[in-house]
Amino acid sequence: MTRDLVLHDWVVAGIALASGCVAGLVLRALMKWLGKHATRTKWSGDDIIVDALRTIVPWAAVIAGVAVAASALPLTARIGGLVDQSLTAVLIVIATLSAARVVAGLVQSVAASRTGVAASATIFVNITRIVVLSMGVLVALETLGVSIAPLVTALGVGGLAVALALQDTLANLFAGVHILASKTVQPGDYIRLTSGEEGYVVDINWRNSVVRNLSNNLVIIPNGRLARTNMTNYSQPEQKLSILVQVGVGYDSDLEHVEKVTLDVVDSVMADISGGVPDHEGAVRFHTFADSRINFTVILGVGEFSDQYRIKHEFIKRLHQRYRTEGISIPAPTRTISLQQDAAGALSSLPPGPHQWEASSEVLADRSR
Secondary structure (H helix, E strand, C coil), rough: CCCCCCCHHHHHHHHHHHHHHHHHHHHHHHHHHHHHHHHHCCCCHHHHHHHHHHHHHHHHHHHHHHHHHHCCCCCHHHHHHHHHHHHHHHHHHHHHHHHHHHHHHHHHHHHHHHHHCCCCCCCEEEEEEHHHCCCCCHHHHHCCCCHHHHHHHHHHHHHHHHHHCCCCHHHHHHHHHHHHHHHCCCCCCCECCCCCCCCEEEEEEEEEEEEECCCCCCEEEEEEHHCCCCCCCCCCCCCCCHHHHHEECCCCCCCHHHHHHHHHHHHHHHHHCCCCCCCCEEEEEEEEEEECCCCEEEEEEEHHHHHHHHHHHHHHHHHHHHHHHCCCCCCCCECCEEEEEECCCCEEEEEECCCEECCCCCCCCCCCE
């Protein structure tokens, strides 16, 4: 100390410290008030900025009060310099945490707006947060007088060893970045892998992709495997898709009438059922003369992949009821079996011939000699 402490020094330091704490509380209340008003705006960026300022501004006021209190005390030049450096480093760390939160929030907001879903990929958020925190720690160490050049060199040499030890982890990391950068898969898409896994992509993080299937269970898939496997993305290039329903009618049916009735049912389902596409133009395509009926395909439109089950359910119900009303039959194949009695009096069955399938109820004909 340059001189002895007196009561005046303690009073000034106490007033400065108390003023900093009071200012911090006032600023915290002010930031909370601004946060309530920011939530009312359409832009989500102001919410992120106010949330970050809510941390750094009160702490900056407290640190300023501590700095004024330290300057009021008769400290030596060396101790005063250490106090200033320490307070500056603390302020840099707090500012770094706030900046990491702001940048990560903005990245997540931009990613969510690009993909069109609320839950976005966290891999970019995590990478951004790590980069900002690393830069802030290096600046804080430099402020404290620690040379970061040897540290950076050591990190470079150690990073090579870590990269060799974590090949699988790094492969999954870069695979996740490649998947998102190429936009082949985005959070919210419905995908199906050739190995059988399918569902909505919930998140793509630094190691794996999280997929929620229709039974509401989570399937965890490593990013490297997701990048190597063949998959079908039912949400690209758009979520709307067409589904096919196979139907058959009897040979005695009027096909023009069948087509008209079926299209009427398609239009009613598209207009009335949630998940249908009202402007979808239904189509009927006859394609096969089967054994007992004429088969055709009905093409319907759905808003997204999971809507197809409800649309098929309602369409089959309505089509069956309408066919019954219109007198249109949907025959099922049946088989005629012929039996012969041999010389010993035993009955033996003869295999049906290729043309013994009929669109009628099963008939059992006994032929005796």
